[in-house]
Amino acid sequence: MEPNWYVLVRTWGPMVYTAAWRVLGNAADAEDVVQDVFTEALRHWKLNKVNNWASWLRRVAVYRAIDRLRQRRSHAPLDTILEPSHSQTPDAVLESKELSGQLRESLQQLSEHEAAIFCLRYFEELSYDEIAKALNMETAAVGMALHRARARLAELMEPIWKEV
Amino acid sequence: MNPVDNTVDDALTGTLRQAVAQINEQPVPKAALRHVLDHLENWPEPLRLQQQRHRRFWAASTLAASIVFFIVWLAWPSDSWAQVVKAVQGKTWIRAQYEGEWGPITLWFSAERKVAANTGPHQVFFHDARLHVMYRYDPTEKTVYRLPETERDQAMTTAALSLFADIMQGKEKIQGNLMSPAKLTRQSHREVEENGTKYLEFEMEHAYPNAAPGPSITNVVRVDTQTRLPISFTVKVLMTQPAVQVTELRFAIDYPATGPLDIYDLGVARTSKYVDRIPPDDVERTVHAIKLNRETFDSYHGLLVYSNQQPFAQMWRKSMKWRIEYSKKATLLAQPVGLTDPTSWWMDQAKTVTWRASEVCDGTTIYKPDGKNFLPDEQNINNYVTQSFDRDFGLIGMERGDARHVMPEIIGYPIPQVGFQQVSVEVKPTPEKGPVDTFQLLTHFTTQRQGIAHLQRFWVDPSRSYLVMRHEIGEWDTRPEHLDWRQIERMNRTPSGIWYPQVVKGTSGTMHFYLDFKAEIPDELFTPKERVVKK
Numbered sequence: 032m033e034p035n036w037y038v039l040v041r042t043w044g045p046m047v048y049t050a051a052w053r054v055l056g057n058a059a060d061a062e063d064v065v066q067d068v069f070t071e072a073l074r075h076w077k078l079n080k081v082n083n084w085a086s087w088l089r090r091v092a093v094y095r096a097i098d099r100l101r102q103r104r105s106h107a108p109l110d111t112i113l114e115p116s117h118s119q120t121p122d123a124v125l126e127s128k129e130l131s132g133q134l135r136e137s138l139q140q141l142s143e144h145e146a147a148i149f150c151l152r153y154f155e156e157l158s159y160d161e162i163a164k165a166l167n168m169e170t171a172a173v174g175m176a177l178h179r180a181r182a183r184l185a186e187l188m189e190p191i192w193k194e195v
Numbered sequence: 196m197n198p199v200d201n202t203v204d205d206a207l208t209g210t211l212r213q214a215v216a217q218i219n220e221q222p223v224p225k226a227a228l229r230h231v232l233d234h235l236e237n238w239p240e241p242l243r244l245q246q247q248r249h250r251r252f253w254a255a256s257t258l259a260a261s262i263v264f265f266i267v268w269l270a271w272p273s274d275s276w277a278q279v280v281k282a283v284q285g286k287t288w289i290r291a292q293y294e295g296e297w298g299p300i301t302l303w304f305s306a307e308r309k310v311a312a313n314t315g316p317h318q319v320f321f322h323d324a325r326l327h328v329m330y331r332y333d334p335t336e337k338t339v340y341r342l343p344e345t346e347r348d349q350a351m352t353t354a355a356l357s358l359f360a361d362i363m364q365g366k367e368k369i370q371g372n373l374m375s376p377a378k379l380t381r382q383s384h385r386e387v388e389e390n391g392t393k394y395l396e397f398e399m400e401h402a403y404p405n406a407a408p409g410p411s412i413t414n415v416v417r418v419d420t421q422t423r424l425p426i427s428f429t430v431k432v433l434m435t436q437p438a439v440q441v442t443e444l445r446f447a448i449d450y451p452a453t454g455p456l457d458i459y460d461l462g463v464a465r466t467s468k469y470v471d472r473i474p475p476d477d478v479e480r481t482v483h484a485i486k487l488n489r490e491t492f493d494s495y496h497g498l499l500v501y502s503n504q505q506p507f508a509q510m511w512r513k514s515m516k517w518r519i520e521y522s523k524k525a526t527l528l529a530q531p532v533g534l535t536d537p538t539s540w541w542m543d544q545a546k547t548v549t550w551r552a553s554e555v556c557d558g559t560t561i562y563k564p565d566g567k568n569f570l571p572d573e574q575n576i577n578n579y580v581t582q583s584f585d586r587d588f589g590l591i592g593m594e595r596g597d598a599r600h601v602m603p604e605i606i607g608y609p610i611p612q613v614g615f616q617q618v619s620v621e622v623k624p625t626p627e628k629g630p631v632d633t634f635q636l637l638t639h640f641t642t643q644r645q646g647i648a649h650l651q652r653f654w655v656d657p658s659r660s661y662l663v664m665r666h667e668i669g670e671w672d673t674r675p676e677h678l679d680w681r682q683i684e685r686m687n688r689t690p691s692g693i694w695y696p697q698v699v700k701g702t703s704g705t706m707h708f709y710l711d712f713k714a715e716i717p718d719e720l721f722t723p724k725e726r727v728v729k730k
Binding site: 059152 | 205207209210211213214215217218219221223224227228230231232235563
């Protein structure tokens with residue numbers, strides 16, 4: 032049975048937002064992605080097309096977030112200031128954004144597909160099988176893509192931090 | 196490693212592992228999450244299909260379709276138009292009916308009774324513009340809500356009704372463009388024939404300027420050449436973002452002698468549950484005062500310093516313009532003991548810190564820096580009100596952006612969300628706990644499902660210009676550890692007498708605000724560009 036809209040938003044909204052937030056690290060961008068995802072969700076909801084909302088929403092959230100991340104590839108500064116959060120001191124925010132910012136920038140250098148698989152595996156902690164199912168691909172292909180993504184990311188990030 | 200084997204250790208190492216761990220440990224900004232969920236939950240049908248930046252149009256779709264329809268009439272300075280006006284005069288009710296993918300939808304207007312009403316598959320409403328009351332029926336809950344009309348309700352219905360009234364009075368011109376910032380780009384009329392009957396069709400195209408991308412809208416009004424009465428209007432919307440999409444709504448028009456006098460006349464069962472959400476006078480007064488203090492707060496240059504050692508943000512405010520900058524790097528500075536003028540001391544220290552603009556509002560549009568450029572904040576509704584940045588939009592703009600995290604007048608004056616269908620409100624004149632001399636205003640979402648609750652408590656000090664001394668937000672339940680809270684520990688008054696927080700404790704640490712009300716605040720600070728700092 033289709034969930035009503037309220038239940039859909041309240042049940043999966045936090046997951047969608049969190050997925051977008053992890054990829055983007057910016058509240059406004061994450062909000063934007065959530066709205067994009069639910070705009071799309073509503074269309075599917077109306078047509079009663081989705082069997083597994085959690086999987087569908089998570090996948091679309093990660094892809095939309097990566098889209099947005101890639102859009103800011105050419106001009107996003109490394110030290111983009113994060114919004115202060117209610118539950119984190121600014122000191123902590125500023126320290127952690129250095130490394131996390133590097134990773135986000137490096138993710139922009141991957142193909143969209145590899146970046147999405149990496150995020151689903153390490154941010155969303157999905158198994159290979161779950162990723163394969165969500166993306167309609169072979170499990171082996173997931174492993175290969177992850178392998179490539181890890182290697183590329185390690186390469187992209189290592190020089191920066193050796194200087195420290 | 197075998198990439199097929201899910202049990203294989205594909206754990207990350209080194210820097211990559213640390214970076215992933217940092218990202219996974221970064222707490223999700225609860226306020227932003229809450230905001231977006233509230234927003235999504237309230238998307239009305241069928242408007243939910245549109246993006247945020249299109250909502251302004253679509254939120255108006257059913258009503259605005261009618262409004263546009265009237266504009267089409269009124270924008271037509273021709274003999275044909277004059278004849279149409281004459282034909283419509285004397286009609287007490289206009290009814291527009293739509294059958295199709297989004298429907299059925301029926302709209303009612305009566306200038307004489309100052310009523311606008313709508314029945315649709317997801318909602319029924321009856322707006323009594325004379326009494327400023329909106330009745331909404333939620334079919335899922337089988338409940339009728341009595342609500343205060345919002346400014347949007349008021350603007351839309353009043354505009355539609357005044358247009359209607361002007362038609363009745365035979366006026367030829369109407370002031371204002373209700374589709375702003377959409378511009379009229381083309382108009383034409385033609386004679387058409389269908390099934391042997393001749394009709395006159397008026398067509399008008401609107402498009403949004405580049406600065407505020409949006410749909411292009413075409414309205415077609417079909418007039419019966421015999422009676423000179425409009426018999427239908429069609430709204431065609433061409434969306435280009437996120438994908439090309441054409442939506443068409445065709446309404447058939449007639450003019451019944453009688454119409455709905457209350458929401459029950461629209462088919463709502465009188466046995467439906469009835470909930471009154473009109474806030475009591477004291478709540479209304481409080482909300483009004485809070486909004487007013489935000490709006491009229493004195494001009495200032497300010498600093499937000501965490502724990503009196505880290506300059507984190509600096510802010511400039513002048514009327515409804517503001518600029519927010521964040522410090523580029525973590526900088527720790529210890530405030531010397533016994534300072535007589537800490538504000539001056541911190542302002543001097545701030546000159547040694549590198550700042551980066553985070554948000555600029557020029558009084559018309561809110562901008563966010565995007566690398567070298569400042570772009571209108573697409574996330575913010577103000578982007579679509581580039582020609583009329585009115586009070587309410589300014590206040591909303593403050594609520595949505597960075598301002599809510601760093602500006603003392605926003606932190607000191609959080610606006611209670613009252614008057615909404617899902618929100619109940621309660622006032623406790625003498626709360627059991629909390630700052631002295633305050634009363635407590637409590638709002639909570641009543642649509643609790645799956646254990647979800649959303650609670651806000653405001654401890655308001657009426658003797659200090661309704662400053663909210665303590666503010667608590669319960670995210671998903673009311674357990675203390677799940678509450679976000681802020682409490683004002685020290686406060687002061689602006690030169691014009693509005694109280695504001697100087698020291699605020701809360702879940703995000705201790706915030707110290709240093710405001711200079713005498714600072715020179717040039718207008719160029721509020722232009723969307725980086726600030727030039729003289730070395």
